[in-house]
Amino acid sequence: MTAVETVAAPHELAKEQPLLEDIRLLGRILGDVIREQDGEAAFALIERIRQLAVADRRDSNSCSAAALQELLHGLTGEETVTVVRAFTYFSHLANLAEDRHFLRRRHVHERRGEHSRGSLAAALQRLEKAGVTAGQIADALRHAYVSPVLTAHPTEVQRKSILDAEKAIAELLAARSHLQRLGALEQAAGETDARLASQLAANEAAIRARVTQLWQTRLIRHARLTVQDEIENALSYYEATFLQEVPQLYATLEQHLEGRALPAFFRMGQWIGGDRDGNPNVTAQTLRHALARQAAVALRHYLQEVHLLGSELSMSEKRVQVSAPLRALADASQDRSSHRADEPYRRALSGIYARLAATLQALAPGEVAPLTVRAHGQAYPDAGAFEADLRTIAQSLREHHGQALLPARLLPLIRKVEVFGFHLTTLDLRQSSDQHEAVLAELLRVARLCDDYSALDEAARQQLLLQRLNDVRPLRVPGHAYSELATSELAIFDAAREALERYGRAAIRHYIISHTETVSDLLEVLVLMQQAQLVQGTLEEGATARIIVVPLFETIADLRNAPGIMQDYYALPGIARMVLNSGAEQDIMLGYSDSNKDGGIFTSNWELYVAETALVETFNAIGQRHGGQVRLRMFHGRGGAVGRGGGPSYDAILAQPHGTVRGQIRLTEQGEVIASKYANPEIGRRNLETLVAATLEATLLPQTEPVPQAFLQAAQALSDASMQAYRQLVYETPDFASYFFNATPVREIAELNIGSRPASRKPGQRLEDLRAIPWGFGWGQSRLTLPGWYGFGSAVEAFLCADGEAGRAARLAQLQEMAARWPFFQTLLSNMDMVLAKSDLALAQRYSQLVPDRQLAQHVFAEISAEWQRTVDALNAITGEAERLKNNPGLARSIRHRFPYIDPLHHIQVELLARWRAGETDERVQTAIHISINGIAAALRNTG
Structure with a gap:
């Protein structure tokens, strides 16, 4: 597997040469390993x-297709x-080469003083040109909250063993690039070094060892992934990337902002261990386990850093003075x-280490400190106390000529404690609202307050729930044997209260x-929280809530109703006051996946845009009405695929309606996207920077002009037509579900051990029950990548024809103007361009042949092909470009290199499914x- 097919222009090939060399190297090594392990045949x-697959792609009329089918059909x-493993591993290795090339090209641009779009440096340049000062940026960040949230989902296909081996190969490729740069410098100077050749040979041998490890390792799991497995997989990214790179992100920002200190505005979030929606495997015990493991990872990291600090801060009192607080800390250490x-810093750190070890035992029983603890320590009451001790050390160093010792480890450690x-x-x-309803109905029935809560209309529900929120008496009847559902759900709220007391708010x-x-969906959760003292006091007296209640609006109808629901909720007596008393924060989660599955790509994006705009207006009015501004934060439930809100995060954030970000944003990171973004620490930091850069630009760059009303009206017309075309295919075509379940491997995906959550909410093959x-x-x-584009073609055709042939040119000009001036429309077109480039009708038609009803298959595929x-x-x-990815050469390059190797996987998959x-x-x-x-998921990358 050494050949690489290229059809790029000469100047592009020059830029790609290092990438091609890496792909050839990895392909050659993989081929050698296959020969060694499985033989020449x-x-x-x-x-x-x-x-044959390459020939078939180049010339679909050739006899290669028939020869390929015959060959595949005869495989044992x-x-x-063996064949599938080979092409799958090549996809994995090609990903590593591309990641290395991305970083290589970025370093080249940065050495030239060119800052890549989406980088912090480029964002700060744009802000400076717009007249935004460093002080204004720092002030915005003091009130900001930016958080990527890692989530598990039922199509996560990577094993941690594979990820670890691939990380090692990525590090070896980075080391190889460094050696090659040294070799180029020596060659330019007319020098040669036999030692360099030996180092390159040793590097290749090390890569070969890791590729051999991959080849001898199972790609897939024999047992279904448990929630505990998912927790451990997620925590590995903290150890590899986040704990190291997040402090560097802050340091880079503070350097750009002329040394202004920043609060901990950037935080990590996670769902794994707390997300019960459709996952019966998440319980109160799971929640406790997740929190304990999270604490263990943080504390073990701190213990290691404190130990290393002890080796670095070896100063003797015979050489330097120390502050009185530092001396007191050293004397209290019992060292x-x-x-x-005569080494007060080391004695102080011994005491800190002992207290951290005791804290580890208290918060994560069974975990052991990395080193033997010589002194007894009392557990820290909270992270703030640990941080205070570290700041005592830092202040003493500043006061006694030790500033040079701060940046390497101590200041990053302080930042870590602030953030983590x-x-x-x-x-x-x-959890799903229907589960809350069921639990509350049982509580009310047992307490003899309402025989059939579920039968009440919305007004009656609200009245009853408000009564409960103004009555501090518990609903739970002591000694009663509640149902398994109620017992399990109430235990979650109790565990949450314990967690806040144990680990902090x-x-x-x-x-x-x-x-x-x-509105009652929100009130129900408040009442359930009240049972665990997570809501304290009554609404009439000014209650406080210890956890933010976050509505998730998912379908098109939900998005349309969202502003009205929130307006009505805050109009209830005592709700606005409770939120203001509790921190004045309101998160609202927006569902990209289900809204797309419900209405198609354009309608989903448009309804999200409209809902966000209306929600901001609603909360502005709420602030005026109640004399206090509630900080509104959108939580974007984005997946990896464009049809689920995926695509470049930078563009997605900038495409938000003006005034909706305001320094506040949370967004989900899922599945293969987590690995592709954060498995490599340097790429991880770049992606974290991108989130901050985009948030700053969306918050602080002035709006050049309001979105013209004509643009908004056009988008609404496009949305209406797009949704009609989409729903006509998906929900109105007879037996369309049968086509989907047979023409895709979704049934086999459900059998694969790749997640703890079922693929469908209910048994059967109803599209309504299938998860997005x-x-x-x-x-x-x-x-086919259908969720990423279907319906847009029909929408544009209907829009252009609305005024007859005479108005077609003017309407096309309007769409072209929208693409040039409106970030929302630009980003949507760019994402569709990407998914269309990844689609392949010829391959999709082969999958359609798996549908037993040939008439149905031909009809549906014809409809899809025509819309494509x-x-x-x-x-x-609209764009004036007949070539896909004209403005995205990096992705075009990726497709050009990998598709000849992904095609065989598709051909084989169809044969195997049959x-x-x-x-x-x-x-x-x-x-x-x-x-x-x-292999296909790895090759396409943003698929889940």
Whole structure:
């Protein structure tokens, strides 16, 4: 696997040469490993399949397609697994080469003083040109809250063992790039160094060892992933990336802002261990386990850093003076070693280490400190006390000529404690509104307050719930045996109260209500929180809530109703006062996945835009009415695929309606996107910077002009037509669900051990019950990427024809103007451009052949193909570009290099799906299907 197909222009090839060399190196090593492990015949078979797939892509009329089908059809089970593993691993290795090339090119630009779009440096330059001062930026960040939130979902396909091996290869590629730069410098100076050649050879040998490890490691899990596994996978990113890179993010910002100190405005968030919606495996015990493991990761990291500080701060009192608080800290440490008698900083750090070790035992029982603790320590009451001790050390160093010792470790450690505390990351709670209703109905019935709460209309529900919020008496009847659901749900609220007392308020800040459709959905959670003393006092007297109640608006109807629901909620007596008393924060979560599945790509994005604008206006009015501004924070439930709100985060944030960010944003990071963004620490920091850069620009850059009313009216017209076309296909075409479940590997995805959560909310094959995540994932696997574009072509065609042929040119000109001037429309078109570039009708047609009802298959595929062409034509007409990804050369390059290697995976997957569904019971067939799912997801990257 050494050939790389290229058709780029010469100047592009020059830029790509290092990338091509890395891909060739990794491909050659993989080929050598396959020869060694499986023999020459296996390697020759893989090469033959690759060559036929390349020929088929280049010339679909050639005989290569027939030859490829014949070859694949004749593969044995063992041969199939070997071939699929080979192409899957090549996709993984190509990803590593591309990541290295991205960083290489970025370093080149930065050395030239060119700052990449989306970088902090570029954002600060734009702000400076707009007249925004460093003081204004610092002031905005003092009131900001930016948080990426890691979530698990049922299409996460990467094993941690694989990720760890790939991380090692990425580090070796980085080291190789450094050696090659040294070699280039020596060659330019006319020097040669045999030692450098030896180092390169050793580097290649080390890569070969890790590739061998990959080849001998299972790609997929034998057992379904548990919530505990998902927790550990997520925590590995904190150890590898976040704990190291987040402090660097702050340091970079403070350097740009002329040394102005910044508060901890950037925080990490997480759902894994607290998200119960549709996942019966998440319980109160799971929540406790997640919080304890988070604390363990934070504290073990701090212990290691304190130990290293002890080796660095070896100053003797015979050489330097120390502050009185530092001396008191040293004397209190109980470190009586004669070796450290004159080393007050080390004695102070010994005491700090002992207290941290005791804290680890208290917050994460069973965890052991990395080193033996010589002195006894009393556990810290909270992270603030630990931070105060560190600041005592820092202040003493400043006062006694030790400033040079601060930046390397002590200041970053202080920043870590500010950001991560003892809780590491804010863990959100989430549950569906219907579950809250069921629990509350049972509580009220047992308490003899309401026989059938669920039968009440909305007004009666609100009245009853408000009565309960003005009555501090508990609803729970002591000694009564409640149902399993009620017992489990109430235990969650009790565990949340314990968590706040144990780990601090930042441990749990948000309770998210899925399927929020009424005001009572919000009140129900407040009443349930009241039972665990998470709401204190009564609404009449001025209650406080210890956790923010967060509505999640998911469907198109929910988004349209969101402003009215929030207006009515805050109009209830005592609610606004409670929120103001509790910190004046209101998060609102917006669902990208379900709104897309409900109404299609354009309507989803447009309704989100409209809802955000209306919500800001609503909360401005609430602030005026109640004499206190509630800080509104949008929480964007974005997935990896464009159909689920994916695409570049920088563009997505800047495309938000003006005035809706205001320094406040949370957004989900899911599945393969987490690995691609944060497995590599340097790439991780770049992505974290991007979130801050975009938030600053969206908050502080003045709006050049209001969005013209004509643009808004056009978008509404496009949305109406797009939704009609989308729903006509998906929800009105007879047996469309049958087409989807047969023409994609979604059934096999559900069987794959890739997540703790079921793929569907209910058994069966109803699209309404299928989660939006496997919906998008299935279309990605079959290369139609339908959720990312369907309906737009029909919408544009209807819009252009609205005034007859005479008005067509003027309407097209308007769409072109919208694409040039309106970030919302620009970003939407760019994302559709990307998913269309990744779509492939020829491959998708092969998947359609899996549908048993041939008439249904031909009809549906014809409809999809026609809309695909309409959408391509519309995009071409609006942008003036007939070539996909004309303005995204990086992704175009990626597609050019990887598609000849991903095509065989699709061909094999279709063949295997046909065999498996026909009743072939060879376990190797199922294994190969699951590996192919992994390989295709890895190659497409933003698929889930």
